[in-house]
Amino acid sequence: MEGSVTTNIALVGNPNTGKTSLFNQLTGLKQKVGNYPGITVDKKVGVCKISENFTAEIIDLPGTYSINPTTLDETIVLETLLNEDNESHPNLVIVVAEVENLKRNLLLFSQIKDLQIPTILVINMADQMERKGISIDIEQLKKDLKSEIILISSRKNTGIDTLKKELVNYKNWNTEPIASIADRIDKDFFDAIKKDFSELSLYKAWLLITQQKYCSFLSAAQKSKIEKLNSDREKIKKYQHKETIFRYQNINEILKRVYKVDKLQATDLRSKLDRILTHKIFGYVIFAVVLFTIFQSIFEWASLPMDLIDGLFANLSELVKTNLPEGKFTNLIAEGVIPGIGGVIIFIPQIAILFLFISILEETGYMSRVVFLMDKIMRKFGMSGKSVIPLISGTACAIPAVMASRNISSWKERLITILVVPFTTCSARLPVYAILIALVIPDKRVLGIFNLQGLTLMALYLLGFGAAIISAILLHKVLKIKNKSLFVIEMPNYKVPSFKNVFYEVVEKTKAFIFGAGKIILALSIVLWFLASNGPSSFKNAETEVKLQHQNSGLNKEELQKKIASYKLENSYIGYMGKSIEPVIKPLGYDWKIGIALISSFAAREVFVGALATIYSVESEGDNVGTIKQRMAAEVNSEGEKRFNFPTGISLLLFYAFAMQCVGTLAIVKRETKSWKWPILQLVGMGLLAYISAFAAFNILS
Amino acid sequence: MGDTIASLKIGEKGVIEDFSLDAIPLSLLEMGCLPGKEVRLIQIAPFLDPLYIKVNGSHLAIRKEMADQINITKI
Numbered sequence: 001m002e003g004s005v006t007t008n009i010a011l012v013g014n015p016n017t018g019k020t021s022l023f024n025q026l027t028g029l030k031q032k033v034g035n036y037p038g039i040t041v042d043k044k045v046g047v048c049k050i051s052e053n054f055t056a057e058i059i060d061l062p063g064t065y066s067i068n069p070t071t072l073d074e075t076i077v078l079e080t081l082l083n084e085d086n087e088s089h090p091n092l093v094i095v096v097a098e099v100e101n102l103k104r105n106l107l108l109f110s111q112i113k114d115l116q117i118p119t120i121l122v123i124n125m126a127d128q129m130e131r132k133g134i135s136i137d138i139e140q141l142k143k144d145l146k147s148e149i150i151l152i153s154s155r156k157n158t159g160i161d162t163l164k165k166e167l168v169n170y171k172n173w174n175t176e177p178i179a180s181i182a183d184r185i186d187k188d189f190f191d192a193i194k195k196d197f198s199e200l201s202l203y204k205a206w207l208l209i210t211q212q213k214y215c216s217f218l219s220a221a222q223k224s225k226i227e228k229l230n231s232d233r234e235k236i237k238k239y240q241h242k243e244t245i246f247r248y249q250n251i252n253e254i255l256k257r258v259y260k261v262d263k264l265q266a267t268d269l270r271s272k273l274d275r276i277l278t279h280k281i282f283g284y285v286i287f288a289v290v291l292f293t294i295f296q297s298i299f300e301w302a303s304l305p306m307d308l309i310d311g312l313f314a315n316l317s318e319l320v321k322t323n324l325p326e327g328k329f330t331n332l333i334a335e336g337v338i339p340g341i342g343g344v345i346i347f348i349p350q351i352a353i354l355f356l357f358i359s360i361l362e363e364t365g366y367m368s369r370v371v372f373l374m375d376k377i378m379r380k381f382g383m384s385g386k387s388v389i390p391l392i393s394g395t396a397c398a399i400p401a402v403m404a405s406r407n408i409s410s411w412k413e414r415l416i417t418i419l420v421v422p423f424t425t426c427s428a429r430l431p432v433y434a435i436l437i438a439l440v441i442p443d444k445r446v447l448g449i450f451n452l453q454g455l456t457l458m459a460l461y462l463l464g465f466g467a468a469i470i471s472a473i474l475l476h477k478v479l480k481i482k483n484k485s486l487f488v489i490e491m492p493n494y495k496v497p498s499f500k501n502v503f504y505e506v507v508e509k510t511k512a513f514i515f516g517a518g519k520i521i522l523a524l525s526i527v528l529w530f531l532a533s534n535g536p537s538s539f540k541n542a543e544t545e546v547k548l549q550h551q552n553s554g555l556n557k558e559e560l561q562k563k564i565a566s567y568k569l570e571n572s573y574i575g576y577m578g579k580s581i582e583p584v585i586k587p588l589g590y591d592w593k594i595g596i597a598l599i600s601s602f603a604a605r606e607v608f609v610g611a612l613a614t615i616y617s618v619e620s621e622g623d624n625v626g627t628i629k630q631r632m633a634a635e636v637n638s639e640g641e642k643r644f645n646f647p648t649g650i651s652l653l654l655f656y657a658f659a660m661q662c663v664g665t666l667a668i669v670k671r672e673t674k675s676w677k678w679p680i681l682q683l684v685g686m687g688l689l690a691y692i693s694a695f696a697a698f699n700i701l702s
Numbered sequence: 703m704g705d706t707i708a709s710l711k712i713g714e715k716g717v718i719e720d721f722s723l724d725a726i727p728l729s730l731l732e733m734g735c736l737p738g739k740e741v742r743l744i745q746i747a748p749f750l751d752p753l754y755i756k757v758n759g760s761h762l763a764i765r766k767e768m769a770d771q772i773n774i775t776k777i
Binding site for chain 1: 727728729730731732733734736737744745747748749750751752754758759760761762763764765768
């Protein structure tokens with residue numbers, strides 16, 4: 001099978017079946033995350049050498065309970081399996097099931113089998129059969145399902161080789177359907193479908209009819225045929241229900257013969273854990289402790305690598321500057337590209353640590369209990385229990401958080417979650433908070449134990465959550481979206497997380513961030529660099545001008561250079577922008593210098609600190625934060641008062657807490673909501689809130 | 703009116719009766735919640751919603767409003 005056409009293998013299965021473990025076993029590190037054409041769900045693909053001369057591309061489709069989708073992720077499964085022109089359309093399908101929930105898993109299997117694509121059933125967690133008192137007559141099951149079946153344990157890595165051997169043989173598999181839906185429901189109706197779509201399997205034709213709205217790939221001829229058959233929606237719906245009931249009857253009959261469970265073996269560890277973890281008091285206490293641990297670890301563990309990255313990129317810039325010939329290109333690399341990349345990389349430690357925790361919580365099955373505990377509370381705010389995960393993720397970065405909202409099936413609940421997530425205090429706000437707090441909040445202890453600066457930071461966190469909740473309530477009242485609640489979640493059994501799965505999940509999420517948001521942040525950094533390093537005539541004469549001014553002041557060369565840089569920034573395009581917005585921001589207590597920093601923050605908020613460092617012509621690298629703090633503290637306004645006094649500081653803190661200064665998030669929201677309306681609403685709404693509260697704070701305090 | 707899943711107490715069981723198709727989403731059926739199947743209420747969330755049930759071998763959480771739509775006979 002040299003070269004030419006690749007064989008595509010799709011992995012399909014219920015969530016919590018270990019489908020992704022199997023994917024990891026088959027592909028190892030040869031994985032990549034891509035995008036499905038036209039839609040935005042991440043696609044996981046890997047290469048697997050099945051045998052000496054058979055290499056296949058394996059695609060890990062999102063977990064689903066049925067081929068009929070209820071969430072965005074699940075539509076991918078339908079689209080990939082039905083659309084033969086889809087580049088990932090499989091030549092064969094592996095349906096992954098697990099021993100304990102075999103009955104429900106077989107529903108999905110029977111649907112896929114009826115598509116008449118070569119399909120194999122893999123039953124995972126076979127190693128646990130004995131412990132759970134389960135026995136399966138595999139030979140009989142093979143006959144009943146007209147399929148090959150392989151028992152594996154993806155955790156213990158058993159059965160994988162047997163599976164590979166069988167995969168080689170896929171062209172000889174039986175592709176007969178197993179549930180002849182037509183005869184049991186309405187023979188005449190289905191015969192008519194068969195006649196109209198003689199080129200397709202009956203079940204595929206039926207799916208095109210029932211799921212037409214998700215099938216964008218239909219030809220005009222197919223569409224008109226479907227519309228004719230689709231006219232009686234009530235009837236179609238009834239038949240879908242009948243089909244499901246019929247499939248389950250079929251599966252029950254089969255399992256009665258081949259599947260035995262010794263009830264005595266069933267453990268009650270699950271119910272004990274459930275009782276504690278979803279307890280009305282302990283449940284919340286445990287959740288609070290878990291949250292606290294996550295936040296604490298993000299701070300503790302991420303600060304060292306973040307400092308290292310910061311230092312590394314500063315050195316790299318320096319290295320490029322000293323080693324490449326002077327000129328525009330060198331400046332672009334040293335001042336635009338490298339800091340831009342650094343501005344993306346710096347977030348990796350926090351994002352990786354956050355997803356480490358989230359994926360552990362998901363793997364163990366605890367996350368479903370959190371969703372269960374929080375659903376009622378979150379619904380008061382127009383969200384879902386599932387919104388908790390995006391809101392937690394938002395404390396690292398809003399971008400992966402917005403993406404984590406995809407499994408919320410109600411559009412209104414999902415939309416509100418997406419809209420309010422950027423209020424949570426993301427890691428880009430921290431450097432801004434840190435310097436402003438250090439400037440305007442005294443380093444004192446109150447009540448003996450609390451540090452006032454620490455308390456302020458905590459208050460800002462709470463403010464972020466509070467703003468998210470209040471705006472969610474408002475949106476819940478205002479948004480008139482028909483809300484069909486489809487809240488059905490599985491409460492999986494508790495499991496010890498697999499290190500390998502957690503590792504791959506962290507790598508995948510981090511990659512998605514870098515390539516999703518990173519590009520935008522980098523691009524904007526370069527634009528901002530251009531605006532800051534170019535300007536009209538006064539910019540070009542900066543050097544002579546500054547030298548003239550400081551002729552007799554006895555500055556050394558280095559100090560003079562800094563003065564020049566500062567003068568250049570003032571007279572650059574971005575400097576003019578800062579000055580032109582000064583009238584608008586003056587009521588908030590800011591001057592044009594802060595204006596420049598505000599504009600620069602649109603790539604990523606933390607740029608605020610670096611921009612001010614340049615304006616005040618001080619070093620901004622790593623250890624010298626002290627220097628910029630001193631310089632900012634010494635800055636005075638036109639009346640000779642401190643520029644960063646208490647009112648201005650608080651006003652800035654509030655502005656940064658509320659304003660939507662993140663182009664990356666706006667782009668992701670546009671992508672996920674497929675409309676400019678919602679990101680614009682965020683930009684304007686959050687901007688107004690920021691402006692008004694900063695204005696109020698400044699005027700009340702001064 | 704008869705009982706629904708929402709009227710079960712923790713630990714109680716019932717058998718699902720035929721339900722109206724409009725009220726019950728297909729996805730719930732596909733998760734195993736079918737007429738004639740036994741359902742047991744395992745746990746109720748702190749604010750009395752959602753409900754944690756075991757039905758037809760699956761452990762599921764559903765909201766009260768949906769549980770209210772599913773008629774059962776207590777056993």
